[in-house]
Amino acid sequence: MNTCFICRKHAGDIQTSGTKIYEDEYVYVGHIDRDGQPNYLGHIMIDLKRHVPTLGDMTIEEAKAFGITIVRVSKALSVSENVEHIYSYVLGDAVPHLHMHLVARYPNTPKQYWGPHAVYDWEDAPFGDNDDVIALCNRLNIYLENSAYE
Numbered sequence: 001m002n003t004c005f006i007c008r009k010h011a012g013d014i015q016t017s018g019t020k021i022y023e024d025e026y027v028y029v030g031h032i033d034r035d036g037q038p039n040y041l042g043h044i045m046i047d048l049k050r051h052v053p054t055l056g057d058m059t060i061e062e063a064k065a066f067g068i069t070i071v072r073v074s075k076a077l078s079v080s081e082n083v084e085h086i087y088s089y090v091l092g093d094a095v096p097h098l099h100m101h102l103v104a105r106y107p108n109t110p111k112q113y114w115g116p117h118a119v120y121d122w123e124d125a126p127f128g129d130n131d132d133v134i135a136l137c138n139r140l141n142i143y144l145e146n147s148a149y150e
Helices: 005-010 060-080 130-146
Strands: 027-031 043-048 085-089 099-105
Touching (some): 005 043, 027 060, 060 099, 060 130
């Protein structure tokens, strides 16, 4: 799939913000890349490695790995980054390669900024450069490596 953004990212043809948070034979986890703009810290992407467009296209093994990864990464965000809520969604309109967005909501976020896109508009939202993204990715990776598989 030489035109698919996610396939090209996994092949190493495209460099994105941060560093790998987690990877196994079925999934790849990293931070969202905003193409040079400051990144909202804690907007995580879980990509299925195999090129399929929707949740219903996964095999049972992929679905198990995907689900377990959602739980583990959500827990890592909650504990490591002191996140009070995590939004999750799958769109697939722009990039028809299955990937799930996990978006952190931090404590003291005013209610008018609740929601996976609204959190970006809060003036005190945690944005950072690539060094900040790398540091967050490394903290999540360390948490995942050191936490018991539940």
